[in-house]
Amino acid sequence: MKVTRVDHIGIAVPNLEEALKFYEGVLGLKCTGIEEVAEQKVKVAFLPVGDSEIELLESTDPEGPIAKFIASRGPGIQHIALRVENIEETLGELKEKGIRLIDEKPRYGAGGAQIAFVHPKATTGVLLEISQREEK
Numbered sequence: 287m288k289v290t291r292v293d294h295i296g297i298a299v300p301n302l303e304e305a306l307k308f309y310e311g312v313l314g315l316k317c318t319g320i321e322e323v324a325e326q327k328v329k330v331a332f333l334p335v336g337d338s339e340i341e342l343l344e345s346t347d348p349e350g351p352i353a354k355f356i357a358s359r360g361p362g363i364q365h366i367a368l369r370v371e372n373i374e375e376t377l378g379e380l381k382e383k384g385i386r387l388i389d390e391k392p393r394y395g396a397g398g399a400q401i402a403f404v405h406p407k408a409t410t411g412v413l414l415e416i417s418q419r420e421e422k
């Protein structure tokens with residue numbers, strides 16, 4: 287597998303508009319778009335920072351994974367995403383090595399990426415997203 291960069295850091299926030307007041311208003315980052323990913327019950331804002339991005343995640347459903355995360359741990363870093371050249375190949379290699387996966391197959395991620403999550407038990411406590419998308 288080839289991991290090429292930290293693609294983004296996913297931060298669970300109770301309210302996107304409120305969070306953007308800090309990330310845009312104070313830090314001066316620019317949100318490049320807000321997208322709703324119905325399957326994951328989440329609304330996502332992307333803010334590029336150099337080669338990487340901050341991904342702000344607001345739940346659209348009290349039963350969604352982000353709402354549950356905030357209820358049990360409070361707002362904050364929810365996952366880290368690493369970009370790989372080939373996600374199918376990476377998943378195959380991880381499976382072969384007996385790494386516990388949440389997603390056995392790539393699924394749709396915000397921004398048109400193909401993503402899959404690796405279980406925190408396998409990564410010393412970090413929910414790890416692997417992501418493949420076009421270089422920009």
Ligand code: ZN
Pocket residue numbers: 294296341365367415
């Ligand atoms: Zn993500």
